[in-house]
Amino acid sequence: MLQNRFKLFLSFILAIFIAFSQPSFAWVQSETNNSQEQEQTEQSSSNEEDEDAEEQDEEETEDAEQGDEETDEEAAEENEDDAETAAVDEGSDESKTQASSSEKSSVSPQNDNEDTVTSQALKTIVYYIFLFIIISAVVAIFNRIFSIYKLTQVMNGKYSYIKENSIQAVLLIVFLILFLAGVYYSYAVWGKWSFRKAATEHGQNIDSMFIVTTVLTTIVLVLMHILLLGFSYVYRLKPNRRASFYPHNNTLEIIWTVVPFVVLTSLIIYGSVIWKRIFDVPEDLKNSAIQIEVLGEQFSWQVRYPGPDGEFGKRNFKLTTPTNSYGIDFNDKKAWDDLRASDIVIPVNRPVRFHILSKDIIHSFYIPDFRVQMNAVPGMTNYFQFTPTMTTEEMREKMDDPEYDFIMLCAKICGTGHYNMQKKVVVVTESEYQQWLNEQNKFFTDDMKKEFSVNENIDKDDSKESATASLN
């Protein structure tokens, strides 16, 4: 019976193989094959499930039969070898041959068919479905071999649930070892890739907080996994042992409530202190810092420096025009000296206060190396003040990468270009900064002047109405 099913299975494999060698019909044929194949696997698996029923029959015929059973199977597989030159249980080899054959076949129809892309796509689909069926078949066969093995064990009286159970326990221990090795590997390799020291003052505080938390959590992670998986292994099912009835232990429970409480309280206090230091900036420091405004829009950033007067001109979104894409209200004279910058350039070791705005969608102003992130929300201004401690040059030296740049990117989903909404951040020395400032252009260009003088005239005609109201 088993042999029959294997022959059936074999013929289906063959059918698919033939389907492959005739690319033009591949899709249609493989579809039918597919459904049949599924039935086939169903049958073969049902066979597997039938083992229990067969068990009884086989018990009558005893050991000799079992031997036959297994050799039958081997023979079946050998048959397959002959037929296809690829054994099913060497699935990877087969898939390679299939890969090459599908590649070959995919070349020829490209010339014949107009709709090459589609046919190629179809072939890829067929190929992957086929690959999947092969893998499933391999799994099914291994599963069968295993269940037959189990069956022989049962009949020899060697089978024990306890043994099978212990296999899982051992696997859990193997997993534990791999897990710990994996944690070590990822910390050592990926951790090195990912962690760079912050290049700002407050960032160093965040880093120390981060490191403390990492050390704590890693200890707990490792210990808890050793306990969890270790206990699973040590206390696996054993005959003649009874689990201990141990419903609670108040002392223990109090300990493991209080200890996390203490640890967390200290983390909270530590975190709050740093948090307050970052966001609770005294009024005079706010004013003495360099003010820079960034405006997020889909999918770029505009940067505005306040110019010599140190104050930004008003912005009114209703004034946005193609020339005045920032929406600056030039009726406010403070706006006349505002500078447009293509990059964010800031001097080292001086506090900078960013005014973060959005023109359309919520964006996020995020500079990973600075540990700076703040959302740009339409309709409101957010602030983030920080002091860079490292120039771009110094960072490049440290990273040993002459191309390295600080980068500001958008971290809040904002549409199709979200993945590429960046602005270079350059940290320079004070003198370079002043020099750079002098080279920047004003927002209030000639075009803008023209546009606004017209507007101003209208303003005068309307007389005494507020600028914003008149402009719309």
Added chain:
Amino acid sequence: MSSTAITPEASFQDSHEEKQSFIKKYVFSTDHKMIAKQFLITAIIMAFFALLLSILFRIQLAWPDKDFPVLEFFLGKWAEGGRIKPDFYLALVTIHGTIMVFFVLTAGLSGTFSNLLIPLQIGARDMAAPFVNMLSYWFFLGSCVVMTASFFVESGPAAAGWTVYPPLSAVPTAISGSGLGTTMWLLSIFMFIISQILGGVNYISTILNMRTKGMDLWKMPLTIWSLFITAIVGLVSFPVLVSAVVLLFFDRSAGTSFYLSDLVIGGEILPNEGGSPILYEHLFWFLGHPEVYIAILPAFGIVSEVLSINSRKPIFGYHAMVYSLMAIAVLSVIVWGHHMFVTGMNPFLGGVFMLTTLIIAIPSAVKAFNYTATLWRGNIRFTPAMLFAIGMVSFFISGGLTGLFTGNATIDIQIHDTYFIVAHFHFVMGSASMFGMLAAVYHWYPKLYGRMLDNQLGYIHFWLTFIGAYLVFFPMHFMGIDGVPRRYYAFTEFPFMEKWVSVNILITWAAVIAGLAQIAFVWNFFYSMRNGKKASKNPWRATTLEWTTEVKHIHGNWEGEIPTVYRWPYDYSKPGHPDDFIPQTVPHSETMSSNLLQDFHDNEEAIKIQKEWNKENNRVESES
């Protein structure tokens, strides 16, 4: 609808009327067991759909420069030239998240197992309001259909992230998915919330009113406790999402400005003024955060039950487990602000939300320790359900610990909206809840279908999924620390991200393999329905009431009288008793040799009788 509540007598008569039409029995069923199956199968289908979506965007992330003509064949204009388009990519992550969070981990987990277990474990004939229960399922199915249908809309499904923050989700010109797709998203979620509220009311009233004789609250299994608390949390928080969704709907369709102000989109100046997206964020996360606990709480209950049964030991610290569930539930509604540390919310609030958030770690830690202590000195059977339960605890530890980073406002500045967050919630609510759900499916399958699942396939499924999930999500932490934001269509535009493409390939392969492993589960699930080994009445030798029902499903659950409950549900391996479990229905008078004095609480008469018996039989009560 309370008039349709089944009285014990009425439903008992029902059980003799077996001649139900097909439609009444399988489609518009009011039987809680059938509704549980409907929830479960719908959730499995939706989970596969969401899994497929995730594989699609994983392919894009791993091979951003490669064409896959296959994709064009299936997706048409969304993958022209075999490459997924950025707006479709965003739609994929959006719908993946929505389906997984709402349809699979909320409806699929608490919907299925509340329906199945509440009546069976507390000893009730059916839910308090079976018709409402049926409605709950049909609203859920409706929302699934609408959500899936949004893929067939010209402008594509919602693509603003599963949180659908306005203005991106409110302005159709901002992204194509914010057209009809988002309207459908909102409609779907609206129906889903109705489903959840109908279900939640039902679960709570059933648990409070329909417990069998002797089943006081402290004799309920932890599954029931967790489902009860989940339902309460859902009932408190889901209505707030309704308000968020309805206001967003008005903003989109009626020209209101609840969330919108000062917008210039694509050069067009919008007239909206005075609203704030921050309002939406508050409303959304007021549900959104409890929502993640709605997903994990039932898993806690399920895992408690499975760990205890399979290690043949009472769950360690039953009362502590219940109190920690309550603490988590209470805290869960006052921590939503930790999703908004860097949105420009008042920094003072940041400190407050950091406090409440990190405090949740305490009851969570208690749970993790108690699970581990339950294994200690047990006699552990590794059924697939048990392995999934252990896996759940492992994920819960791994993901919970990273919560100390994300919940800390200062560290959150660096990792907010990066892959670190993705890794964190995929462990703690994604994988952990999913493993809780799978543990439950493996454990209660005999109760659902009267047959056993194949163990071997279960083991294959577990190992591939467990290792796969670790390989997928663990590396993401490091990307996040490096500053790679989430929902990025490709890592090609930034020099510092290029090193992660190789890791992305690893992740994608792990995801594909773990995804394929789910086929072993589905095969097992559907195949065993008809061909699995027949289950016995109590295959796991468990104590709770559901295992006292017949294998064959009958309307009304128990033939004859509903059994009375005498003891708590965790009398495993009690010293002095010949068996290693004592069902809840066995009175203490039948187990004199194993009774402990604290079993009687303050019932002095019972204590006196026990003491006398002890004296007569020379039994010295061992210290526990």
